[in-house]
Amino acid sequence: MFNYELYTLDEFLKDDWFREWVMNPTQATESFWNDWLRLNPDKQPIVDQARALLRALEMPHRSVSKADIAEAVDATFARLQQEPRYVVRTLPQRQWGWAAVAVLLLTGLGSYFFFYSQTSTKNATSVAATSAPAGELLTQINDSQQAKRLLLPDGSYVTLSPAASLSYPGKFNGNERRTYLKGDAFFEITRNPAKPFLVVTDKLVTRVLGTSFWVKTNSGHAESRVVVRRGKVSVFKTDDLEQADKKPEGVVLLPNQQAVLLDETNRLTKSIVEKPVQLQKPANNHELSYSEAPASQIFGDLGKVYGIQIVYDEDVLKHCQITATLGDEPLFDTLKLLCNSIHASYEVIDTQIVIYSKGCK
Structure with missing residues (x-):
């Protein structure tokens, strides 16, 4: 067993077991790391x-290709070689990306690497911050045309979209961590079961312990939306927040689920996100491959990979055999191809996908 108690930041970043837990968590990794943190607070x-650094690779603002990483590494090492106060350890080529990430964090450039590796310094974004007296809220406003990442007092990160603003206390006292959002933002919340994190908007409140999710309030439509990437959150209407004598009526969201509040109906509903992402990788970490496999097995595997309940009649599908290799294609494109191959169809109902078929002879 590795002695994780002695690990440095870059050793965590390079550890396969740690990266699997952060990027593609399973029951085994969740159990191990949560237990380990309880023993090593x-x-x-x-x-x-x-x-936070590893999760930034998944941020929806832009993808980070291998070319991006190589470019950032080369630029970072060149810059560090010009500054004698840093010591750079030579590593094999395949490890450069993780070493660069660690160095960039220590030099205050982590956000630049992940979000703006192709953006020149002259185009860097700025956030106009106004501070208030002790006991009042600080307000961060993104007045640029690009996303801006913020670090909160509890170690959580928030990425503000253009024109968005976030208000929060200089220190999270009391039994909760309450923030106030205008506009769109992506949250990566440090877990603290004893002190839930609240994002309050004009229409919705999102309550979490520790997870990552989107809150969208100015997407150009007459709606408010919360989209969960990882973990579990509860969402309810802002009008219910201060009603101490009434338990808020809301919805609980899991990964690849979203809550939408339409202004027209003032009704809060939950559904599957438009583009679900894989929550756990296939066994070979690349694709699912089948040769004359039962359709029910394939639909079952897809449900596990995406964390979405796919409902089907196993007796009806038992004679439907499919040969296919499934890679990183969007889930709904994959479902369409699979259903077409066995003359079936599917329908999204709330947070479930229902397969309709008359069977195969």
């Missing part, structure tokens, strides 16, 4: 830093 800050 002093390691929570460095673990949170490493998780």
Whole structure:
């Protein structure tokens, strides 16, 4: 067993077991790392830093290709070689990306690497911050045309979309961490079961313990939306927030689920996100491959990979055999192809996908 108690930041970033937990969590990795953190609470800050860096690779603002990483690494090492106060350890080529990430964090350039590796310094974004007296809220406003990442007092990260603003206290006291959002933002929340994190908007409140999710309030439509990437959140109407004598009526969201509040009806509903992402990778980490496999097996595997309940009649599908290799194609494109191959169809109902088929002879 690795001695994780002695790990440095870059060693966490390069550890396969740690990266699997952050990027593609399974029951095994969740159980191990949560138990380990309970036994090593002093390691929570460095673990949170490493998780935030790895999760930034999944941020929806832009994808980070291998070319992006190589370019950032070359630029970083060139810059560090010009500054003698840093010591750079030579690593094999395949490890450069992770070493660069660690160095960039220590030099205050982590956000630049992940979000703006192709953006020149002259185009860097700025956030206009106004501070208030002790006991009042700080307000961060993204007045640029690009996303801006913020670090909150509890170690959580928030990425503000253009024109968005976030208000929060200089220190999270009391029994909750309450923030106020205008506009769109992506949240990566440091887990703290004893102190839930609240995002309050004009229409909705999102309550979490520790996870990552989108809150969208100015998408150009007459609606408010919360989209969950990882973990579990509860969402309810802002009008219910201060009603101490009434338990808020809302919805609980899991990964690849969203809650939408339409202004026209003032009704809160939940559904599957438009483009679900894989929550756990296939066994070979690349694709699902089948040769004359029962259709029910394939639909079952897809449900596990995406964390979505796919409903089908196993007796009806038992004679439907499919030969296919499934890679990183969008889930709904994959379902369409599979259904067409066995003359079936599917329908999305709330947070479930229902397969309709008359069977195969």
